[in-house]
Amino acid sequence: MRKKFRYFTQLIGYKNSGQFVPTEAADITFSNIGNTVVTINQVPLNLGDSMTDTAFGDELNVTQYTITFDDDVDCRLIIKEKIYQL
Numbered sequence: 001m002r003k004k005f006r007y008f009t010q011l012i013g014y015k016n017s018g019q020f021v022p023t024e025a026a027d028i029t030f031s032n033i034g035n036t037v038v039t040i041n042q043v044p045l046n047l048g049d050s051m052t053d054t055a056f057g058d059e060l061n062v063t064q065y066t067i068t069f070d071d072d073v074d075c076r077l078i079i080k081e082k083i084y085q086l
Contacts, residue, residue, distance in 0.1 A: 004056070005077065005082050007080055007082055009079065010079050011076075012067060012077050013076055016064070018067070018068065020066055021064070021066075022062075023061055024057045025057070025083045025085070026054075028061060028080070028081045029050055029051070029052040029081075030050060032046065035047060036045075036072075038077050039066075039067070040066070041066055056067065059083075
């Protein structure tokens, strides 16, 4: 049987700095499209870089991510989650 999924994408900026991003997804990708370094759970993500946490098999990622920006100039982070449907 094939699994059905959908993607959920959001854009966050400086006003959301220090926020927690909970997830219940198979995979999650963070893409820094701004002009400052973004830190995700103490891992720096440089300008133009992306980071993906991938689940395997039937795993479900339930991590709570903490997002902070190093500066308040053009802070933009795209978060894309792959969410399986029942």
